[in-house]
Amino acid sequence: MISEEQQDQAALYALGLLDADEDAAFESELKANAELRDLVRELREAAGDVALTAPSLLPPASLKQRIMGEIALETKRVVPMPTQRASFGWIPWAIAAALAVFCGLLALDRVRLERQLSDIRAADPLMQTTFFALAPSAPAPSDAKATVAWQPGRQSGVIRISNLPAPQPGKDYQLWAVDAEHKDPISAGVVRVDKNGVAQIRFKPVEKAEHVKAFAISLEREGGVPKKEGPILLVGTT
Amino acid sequence: MAETSTAQQMLDQEMIARIGRRDQSAFSALYDRLSGPLYSLAMKMLGDPAEAQDALQDVFLQIWSRAATYDPEQSSVFSWTVLLTRSRVIDRLRARGRRSRIVVASTEDTLTGAADASTVESAADTVEKNDEAVRVRDVLNNLPSEQREAIELAFFEHLSHHEIAARLGQPLGTVKARIRRGLLKLRERLNSL
Numbered sequence: 001m002i003s004e005e006q007q008d009q010a011a012l013y014a015l016g017l018l019d020a021d022e023d024a025a026f027e028s029e030l031k032a033n034a035e036l037r038d039l040v041r042e043l044r045e046a047a048g049d050v051a052l053t054a055p056s057l058l059p060p061a062s063l064k065q066r067i068m069g070e071i072a073l074e075t076k077r078v079v080p081m082p083t084q085r086a087s088f089g090w091i092p093w094a095i096a097a098a099l100a101v102f103c104g105l106l107a108l109d110r111v112r113l114e115r116q117l118s119d120i121r122a123a124d125p126l127m128q129t130t131f132f133a134l135a136p137s138a139p140a141p142s143d144a145k146a147t148v149a150w151q152p153g154r155q156s157g158v159i160r161i162s163n164l165p166a167p168q169p170g171k172d173y174q175l176w177a178v179d180a181e182h183k184d185p186i187s188a189g190v191v192r193v194d195k196n197g198v199a200q201i202r203f204k205p206v207e208k209a210e211h212v213k214a215f216a217i218s219l220e221r222e223g224g225v226p227k228k229e230g231p232i233l234l235v236g237t238t
Numbered sequence: 239m240a241e242t243s244t245a246q247q248m249l250d251q252e253m254i255a256r257i258g259r260r261d262q263s264a265f266s267a268l269y270d271r272l273s274g275p276l277y278s279l280a281m282k283m284l285g286d287p288a289e290a291q292d293a294l295q296d297v298f299l300q301i302w303s304r305a306a307t308y309d310p311e312q313s314s315v316f317s318w319t320v321l322l323t324r325s326r327v328i329d330r331l332r333a334r335g336r337r338s339r340i341v342v343a344s345t346e347d348t349l350t351g352a353a354d355a356s357t358v359e360s361a362a363d364t365v366e367k368n369d370e371a372v373r374v375r376d377v378l379n380n381l382p383s384e385q386r387e388a389i390e391l392a393f394f395e396h397l398s399h400h401e402i403a404a405r406l407g408q409p410l411g412t413v414k415a416r417i418r419r420g421l422l423k424l425r426e427r428l429n430s431l
Binding site: 004007008010011012014015016017019037040041042043044045046047048049050051052053054055056057058059060063064066067068070071072074075135137138139176178179182183184185213214216227228231232235236237 | 244245248249251252255260262265266269270273274275276277278279281282290291294295298299302308309310311312313314316317320321323324325328370371374375378389390392393394396398399414415417418421422424425428
């Protein structure tokens with residue numbers, strides 16, 4: 001049970017209005033009170049939504065270029081480029097010319113290969129399969145992982161999970177298909193891991209999912225839920 | 239949730255995870271999704287396009303460097319980035335010592351003032367986002383006016399509860415209760431949409 005005073009503090013905390021001492025005291029209270037943490041999360045989401053009431057504007061396109069440039073620069077700093085010798089300045093031009101010719105040949109070859117690939121896809125079911133690699137989100141162990149092989153045409157798939165410990169009693173893992181045409185994720189059923197944290201099962205989402213962008217596994221009430229409620233443990237796109 | 243459907247939240251989390259692994263294409267996609275609302279927030283609080291752009295740059299560089307520390311247990315990606323933006327903007331307001339001159343502009347004023355440096359989103363591009371904004375605005379406008387006022391003063395002007403109490407001439411306890419009730423009601427109504 002959360003007192004009214006705690007609720008007051010939670011609202012002020014969510015808005016960043018507590019001073020440093022109050023903030024520290026409230027954070028230690030939060031560590032010991034899961035219900036209070038849930039309330040703070042809810043209030044943070046409400047506070048976040050208030051931002052949407054600001055008049056709608058877009059930054060100039062040049063800002064994105066500026067930011068992407070900063071990031072590229074930072075990445076370059078981490079991976080130093082090899083130095084070039086001035087006396088061989090013509091070499092890059094020669095390489096560029098050779099590459100241009102090579103790219104032309106590749107383009108022609110690509111058209112031919114695409115035609116062949118499309119013939120093979122039609123004949124081989126494996127080629128109609130899309131693979132999704134699911135990586136762990138914060139609450140899951142960092143070495144947990146899963147791979148989904150999804151066949152959109154058949155509306156079914158296979159998931160293999162490893163290093164995901166069995167959930168606590170009263171809970172189950174549930175698989176979800178995130179589809180571009182659906183507001184909420186579509187349940188693909190409960191998945192149960194063995195004592196080694198491994199599972200391999202075939203699944204079929206409860207609704208048609210023709211534009212799957214990602215798969216995710218969440219921790220839910222035992223037996224699963226119709227609409228996702230619990231935290232995401234693994235999520236991944238193609 | 240008003241801003242993001244559960245499916246969108248999952249995709250946001252996936253993007254953040256990829257950004258944590260230094261994926262620039264994921265970063266670019268997240269920028270495209272969030273730069274509009276975050277810039278709008280910065281503009282509303284700062285009232286100056288150049289400063290709002292600098293603040294937004296700080297925020298996105300922070301997202302790039304801190305993505306690996308994002309905790310989905312604490313907030314959605316959208317709320318996390320809103321709070322980062324507010325925090326960067328507040329730092330700037332403190333630095334320039336002009337809290338008293340914060341511009342809480344009306345929609346019309348802000349759009350007019352920013353037209354030279356910013357692009358007003360086209361209706362076609364932002365139908366969905368604006369739908370959400372309209373819904374949040376409706377819910378906020380339907381709160382009791384004293385609760386709405388307290389939340390807006392706290393959120394956009396970053397007045398402390400003490401300052402709000404002084405400005406409104408109300409006891410501190412009353413202001414705290416207004417903020418609490420208003421936020422809880424806002425959450426409840428947005429969840430039921």
